[in-house]
Amino acid sequence: MPIVTIQQFPGSVEHKRELARRITEAFEEVYGNSPESVQVFFQEVDGEHWARGGALGCDREDGPR
Amino acid sequence: MPIVTIQQFPGSVEHKRELARRITEAFEEVYGNSPESVQVFFQEVDGEHWARGGALGCDREDGPR
Amino acid sequence: MPIVTIQQFPGSVEHKRELARRITEAFEEVYGNSPESVQVFFQEVDGEHWARGGALGCDREDGPR
Amino acid sequence: MPIVTIQQFPGSVEHKRELARRITEAFEEVYGNSPESVQVFFQEVDGEHWARGGALGCDREDGPR
Amino acid sequence: MPIVTIQQFPGSVEHKRELARRITEAFEEVYGNSPESVQVFFQEVDGEHWARGGALGCDREDGPR
Amino acid sequence: MPIVTIQQFPGSVEHKRELARRITEAFEEVYGNSPESVQVFFQEVDGEHWARGGALGCDREDGPR
Numbered sequence: 001m002p003i004v005t006i007q008q009f010p011g012s013v014e015h016k017r018e019l020a021r022r023i024t025e026a027f028e029e030v031y032g033n034s035p036e037s038v039q040v041f042f043q044e045v046d047g048e049h050w051a052r053g054g055a056l057g058c059d060r061e062d063g064p065r
Numbered sequence: 066m067p068i069v070t071i072q073q074f075p076g077s078v079e080h081k082r083e084l085a086r087r088i089t090e091a092f093e094e095v096y097g098n099s100p101e102s103v104q105v106f107f108q109e110v111d112g113e114h115w116a117r118g119g120a121l122g123c124d125r126e127d128g129p130r
Numbered sequence: 131m132p133i134v135t136i137q138q139f140p141g142s143v144e145h146k147r148e149l150a151r152r153i154t155e156a157f158e159e160v161y162g163n164s165p166e167s168v169q170v171f172f173q174e175v176d177g178e179h180w181a182r183g184g185a186l187g188c189d190r191e192d193g194p195r
Numbered sequence: 196m197p198i199v200t201i202q203q204f205p206g207s208v209e210h211k212r213e214l215a216r217r218i219t220e221a222f223e224e225v226y227g228n229s230p231e232s233v234q235v236f237f238q239e240v241d242g243e244h245w246a247r248g249g250a251l252g253c254d255r256e257d258g259p260r
Numbered sequence: 261m262p263i264v265t266i267q268q269f270p271g272s273v274e275h276k277r278e279l280a281r282r283i284t285e286a287f288e289e290v291y292g293n294s295p296e297s298v299q300v301f302f303q304e305v306d307g308e309h310w311a312r313g314g315a316l317g318c319d320r321e322d323g324p325r
Numbered sequence: 326m327p328i329v330t331i332q333q334f335p336g337s338v339e340h341k342r343e344l345a346r347r348i349t350e351a352f353e354e355v356y357g358n359s360p361e362s363v364q365v366f367f368q369e370v371d372g373e374h375w376a377r378g379g380a381l382g383c384d385r386e387d388g389p390r
Contacts, residue, residue: 024379054089119349154314181215249284
């Protein structure tokens with residue numbers, strides 16, 4: 001515990017590295033969790049596997065947002 | 066909100082497009098949600114990553130159902 | 131299969147009943163799934179367990195949307 | 196998008212408020228997401244609904260960690 | 261890792277205790293995971309929050325199955 | 326019902342086959358579920374999509390554990 005699952009569009013390894021660092025730090029400082037107790041999972045989806053407003057991301061003019 | 070996550074076997078983009086449209090419409094008509102507030106995620110799994118009856122889909126005679 | 135998990139604000143039983151019916155019907159008509167193969171899970175969250183824009187739903191002026 | 200789901204032990208509203216703020220800020224600064232595009236869900240579990248090492252949290256001497 | 265999330269109808273603590281023990285043992289013996297690396301989460305749902313065949317569990321004659 | 330979702334590092338088909346068999350058997354013996362009512366999903370993640378202690382698995386000296 002805690003387990004953090006993130007559903008997002010594909011991001012670079014650098015960005016995921018930085019995000020994992022900051023989220024873990026937040027648990028450490030807010031809840032007092034030991035960093036090793038915090039796990040983060042990244043589930044990346046593309047525009048064919050996500051929809052908003054009833055339209056797939058690949059069909060939306062503004063792209064996947 | 067609402068967030069809809071679908072675990073299913075791989076489907077075509079056309080089918081996912083139609084499903085996302087209909088599910089979003091259902092939220093709009095039943096709950097009165099604005100379409101843009103509804104997000105749908107498709108998590109597709111193959112027969113090596115799903116089991117029923119204690120057997121992987123790829124080992125079942127009736128295939129992945 | 132398919133498994134549909136819905137994260138939403140609390141709704142009435144009548145609304146969930148209608149939504150489950152329509153979503154299942156969509157899988158039946160779009161994918162040809164048998165209705166009995168479709169399962170829908172409702173995970174309801176209140177404004178203390180959901181945030182958008184960095185603010186909990188219970189703290190947002192427009193409420194949980 | 197992005198959707199962040201946190202599985203954790205029950206925490207105070209103040210702590211969840213602070214955590215949601217910091218996580219959203221991290222997405223804003225690392226990915227450039229608009230804050231309003233970030234949603235955070237808190238799924239709190241007690242010691243009867245979580246196990247580690249094959250033992251429920253309520254049965255572990257060190258409690259739920 | 262591994263994280264096991266179980267969606268099920270409400271069960272007794274005794275049953276969840278036994279299930280967590282056996283699932284963790286399976287990871288230990290099949291994958292060689294250390295027991296302490298395995299976490300199990302139980303998400304219990306009642307018949308108003310689950311549907312099959314387009315009908316809520318509370319409306320089905322055979323009850324929630 | 327029940328639905329079991331496993332987040333783990335990539336494993337062989339043989340291992341997943343054995344794990345699905347044992348987990349399903351556990352539900353059968355502990356809860357009395359019919360085997361066909363039990364579904365297991367495997368979500369495999371690599372070291373770029375998982376972090377512990379604030380570091381991605383691909384950056385940890387002990388690798389993904």
